[in-house]
Amino acid sequence: MPSGRARRLVAASLPVIVVMYAWATLEVDASPRALVAVAGVALVPSLPARLGVRITAAALAWLSVVVVIVQAGSASVGEIVERGLADAYALAPPFVATAHTELAVLVALLAAMFALGVAVTAGDRPFVAAVVIAAGVGTPATINPSRNTIAMGSLALLAVLWPVAVAAAPDRAAFGPGVAVVSAVTVAAVILAGIGARPSVAALDWRSWDLFGESHAGRTVALVWSSNYAGIDFPPGKTTVLRVTAPRRSLYWRATTLDSFAGDRWIEALYSTTQGGQGRNLPPDELLPEAAAKPRNWVEQQVEVRALLDDHVIAAAQPVAIDTGSAPPPRVLSGGVMVKTGGSVPPRRYTVWSYAPRPTPAQLVKSPASYPRSLSRYLDVGRPTVPPFGTPSRASEIESLFTDVRFRALLPYRATWREARRLTVGARSPYEATIAIERWLRSGGGFVYDERPPLSSSLPPLADFQQRTKRGYCQHFAGAMALMLRYLGVPARVAVGFSSGTWKDDGWTVTDHDAHAWVEVWFAGFGWLPFDPTPGRGTLSATYTNASDSADAIRALGTGRFLGSSAIGRTPTRRGTPAQVEGPAENRVNWLGIAPFFVVAALLVGLAGAKYSRQLRWSSVRDPRGRASAARAELAAFMCDQGAPVTSSAPVSVLVGELRGLGVGSDAFANAFSRARYGPPAVTGPAADETRAELRKLLSVLRVRLGPARRLRGFLAVKSLRRS
Structure with a gap:
């Protein structure tokens, strides 16, 4: 076996390739060229003889990767980390790199970091390298636990043993037997795993581990779907409440909607609909478009309730049909909310079909502010109903509400209305106004996610959150956004239930820690669509949510980097004149x-x-x-x-x-x-x-x-x- 540089290069090559492959499994159609390029850069620091020089070379190589990636994109390192981490907690891998560029960059940087660590240590510190390899392969493998655990585990074992075999082979004659031993051990491990000795996929899901806590196998979770702004406490261990077999598309699992604002909080004020359904179909809903009646537009979900004690029947988006088997069919309330029939037990297994459209920003920009009369209840801001978006002189009408003695309870929200108006002064469609408010709450307004926010005795909770503390959790963010949209004349409501959960074993596993609140906004031609203003939560794959800086939104709105260079939230533009697009500035490096x-x-x-x-x-x-x-x-x-x-x-x-x-x-x-x-x-x-x-x-x-x-x-x- 060669010594010196050749030995270190051989010891590092195989583990670096395995580490890069493990991280590549988090992406759909990862670029082989990019993987080879990063692997090649990572192997360079394995050549120097002195450890200090290798560490310095690795640091420079990693910095060069950072510079190249930042130059190729339009975001700073801080923005890449912030948005990438937000997507990491909200998306189910593998993700589409072109749709989530910041997360793709973050994955590339982490892969390069582990690969460089392997290159530095594999040649003469094989046991340190084994730890780095185990972390470099194990981290992406546990983020994306799937059915290829045997293959990934065998590759990880081979990569861990490889530097040890190379280090133990001082000459060419001993190298062959060392490789044979490593291969034999790997093959034996694969055979044992194949006959049933492998750990379950659940055991690899580190996010559900609770090493020192009690068993939660028999726990039942009861959730109260109402506004609560006093703070929340998630239990230390996660309990699986739902198992949903559905397409690998991130959706919210909705329990109910809080459609009425009571002056200081959002409440569930639903009414029974006319029973006009046929078979499994739910009663017709006049707020759904014609496309919702066509089965080809439906998303099927097979739901198994594991440990949830709730009268509501959970479903995605806008349910249109349900099959509960031998259980009694649910009672249908307004907005597509379903609850158990009186005296019956909620179904534990059922199949539900939902209408969940995925319109593009270009389509939503063209959606007019044309609202049927039944939507007026979704423009109620706490007794008075405000005029719809685009109504002439609507601003003066709303200002007059705050001077009307009948509506003194609205006074704390005067600043809320004015902030919403300021943020959307250049908005020409309900969609522009919606993502302006969403983006402001998520990242532009200085808000912080806090499960124990400070309380105020002088202002209502949502007014205090929006105007003073800027600290809260999903109910604060969703409640504030829905209220601001209503003041703008855009029909909105708060939805509560669960975020998508974790994808594994061809389905979604939803825990009590996935309980969440978001906003549903009504658009002509599409019905109710979800938007999520809570930082770090709810970044769905659909283009209409959190799309304020997506390429599709930029093209559709003609606003450059939306809310970064647009007129929305800054200075007014003449109606009909799009703001200037800062084309070249988007590609400048943030030196x-x-x-x-x-x-x-x-x-x-x-x-x-x-x-x-x-x-x-x-x-x-x-x-x-x-x-x-x-x-x-x-x-x-x-x-x-x-x-x-x-x-x-x-x-x-x-x-x-x-x-x-x-x-x-x-x-x-x-x-x-x-x-x-x-x-x-x-x-x-x-x-x-x-x-x-x-x-x-x-x-x-x-x-x-x-x-x-x-x-x-x-x-x-x-x-x-x-x-x-």
Whole structure:
């Protein structure tokens, strides 16, 4: 087996490929070229012999990947991390990279980080590399637990054992048997897993682990679907409440809607619909478009209620048909909400079909503010009903409400109305107004997700949240957005239920931690569509929600980077004149955001270069006595950087005393140094070689004693450079 660079490259190649493949499984149709490119960059730091140089090279390689990715996109590093993390918690992998570019970039950066860690350690620290490989393969595997667990596990095992086999094979003759042993162990593990010894997929889902808690197998969860702004407490362990077999498309599982604003909170005020359904079909709903009556537009869901005690029947979007089997059919309320029939038990297994359209921003921009009379109840802001969007003189009519003595309860919301009006002063359609409010609450208004927000005794909860604290959870965000939209004349309501949950085993697993509230907005031609203003939650695959900065929305709205360069929420534009699009600015590199990385990289390179040049100077000495002095100076510099009170010119006796304090014997080094420095010319040459050899042994022992953290601190120290 070759030594040196070739050995390190061979040891790192296979694990790096496996790590990159594991992260690529999180994406749909991941680019092979990109994977090969990142893997190639990651393998470069495996070539240098010294660990410090490899670490520096890995840091520079990772920074180069960051720079290339940022230059290729239009977002700063901070924006990539923020939006990528938000998508990571809301999307079920694998995701479409072109639709979620920030998450794709974040995955690439993490994959590169683990691959570089493998490249640095695989050649001469195989056991450290095994830990890095296990984390690099295990992290994406647990994010996306699926039916290929045996294949992924076998690849992970092969990658972990590979550097150990390479390190244990000192020559070419031993390399072949080492590879054979690794292959045999991997094949045996695959066979055992295939006959039933593998762990279940659930065991790989680290998000459901509760190692020190009680068993939740028999727990029943009861949820109250009403406004509560006093704070929430999720239990420490997750309980699976629903199992939904449905397409791999993120949807909200709705329990009910809070369609009436009572002055200080949203409440469920639904009414029974006329029983006019046929068979499994629900009664017709005049607020649904004609397309909802065609089965080809339906989304089928097979729902199994695991541990949920609730009268409501859970379904996606706008349910249009249901089959409860032998259980009594549910009672249907307004808005498509379903509840158990009086005296009966809610069905535990049922099939429901929903109308869940996916219109594009271009289609929604063209959706007119044309509302049937039955929608007027969704424009109620707490007794009075406001005029619909686009009504002439509607702003003055709303302002007059706050001076009407009959509506004194509205006064705390005057600032809410004015903020909504300011944010949408240039909006030309209900859709523009909707995503302006959604985007402001999610990221532009300075709001923070907080499950224990501060309370106010002087203002109603939603007014206090929107105007003062800017801290709250999903009920605050959804309630505030729905109220602001109603003041703008856009029919809206609060929906409550569950976010999509986790995709595994060809279905959705929904836990009590997925309980959520969002907003449903009515659009002509499509019916009720979901929008989610809560930061970090509810980023669905549909283009109409959280689409304020998507490419489709930019083209449809003609606003550049919406809410970044548009007129919405800033200065008015003339009606009918789209705001200017900042085309070239979108591709400019945010050098201010990248500058800190270059500064840190420059400092690290400078420090490594100074120490490396000093090392070369010591190594270039040819005179035996000078070589002994250089060895003493190198040992003194190492100890100085570790905090010992010595300089590079410290005598050997002082160094020996410091080493004894650390429990390290150095008599052999001291004796060899003495012979090389003060002995007769005939012995100085061999003694100098012995001094260098003993120095290597001492440094090896010291590095083991100090550990990685102190060694890193020593590498970053500059004391030895100042005291040289």
